[in-house]
Amino acid sequence: MNPVAAEGAPVREIKVIGVGAGSPGHLTQEAIAALRAVDVFLVADKGSVKDELVAVRRAICEEFIDGIEGEDYRFLTVPDPVRGPDAERNDTAYASGVADWHAARADRYAEVIAALPTHDVVGFLVWGDPAFYDSTIRVVDAIGERLPISTHVVPGISAFQVLAAAHGIVMHAVGQPVHITTGRRLMAEWSPDLGAVVVMLDGHLACQGLVERAPDLTIHWGAYLGLPQQTLRSGQLADVINEIVAVRAELRAEHGWLMDVYLLSPT
Ligand SMILES: C[S@@+](CC[C@H](N)C(=O)[O-])C[C@H]1O[C@@H](n2cnc3c(N)ncnc32)[C@H](O)[C@@H]1O
16 A cells, blocks of 8 residues: 555555566466456557557457456556666666656656546556566556555566576576676676576677677577567577577567567576
8 A cells, every 4th residue: 555645535546467578378367357457557658669569468458358247448548758868878867867757657647547537446567577677666656656546566477487488497506596687787797606697678688798708608588578479599608699689680670679588697
């Protein structure tokens, strides 16, 4: 339960639902039950390149809600505030840029939610699991500072879990840790002591910078995991990196967008 922002105002029910990384098969029973309880799904409108991701969310609702007696829902797209040029920012500017963007998003959502009938249950469909590299929970917390809300978070299958399953591997050596990071931080953070490293949000395949330092690392790479165009590659970093770079460029050109994640592990 979030702090009540305005005394006496109705408490809005919000469900943050992890829907897995692309396949309808990733949805848990808990996620399906939560979907069916939602009246209005709020979806960020991020422009045409991400249309396919909105389409996947719609397909999930069609598959799991449509045709169920008494269940009705609608989608409301909310234009996303413009986000600054992350790649050119240092860490401090990046963090404050993201905070401003979350606040702008929260303002917009709070306005939309306040205009809905008070008993409408609001849903956010979150790609993968809401706990990893997703701002929805932070934005919903910020909505809670503007409106009284009650929040229910449903976990989902994260992209890195699908990556491990698709390759049929355990990510770490027996009893060892897994470090999860972003492409932005990989070069500064990587050391042989880290062991297994999962890299998400890497638009530039930052691991290319490790080829000279650690050519023997094993990479397990996957794009569009759980989607029909799922593509996998694995091998020693120095042996397969050029192929991954080429395949990635071809896939991006073919589909207009790309999401990938990879694991680097000591051989
Ligand atoms: C904004 S983060 C969201 C992560 C999500 N919450 C999760 O738990 O998977 C997006 C990143 O997740 C990874 N990702 C998400 N879905 C993916 C998929 N189907 N295939 C490959 N990578 C994916 C990519 O690294 C992408 O850059």
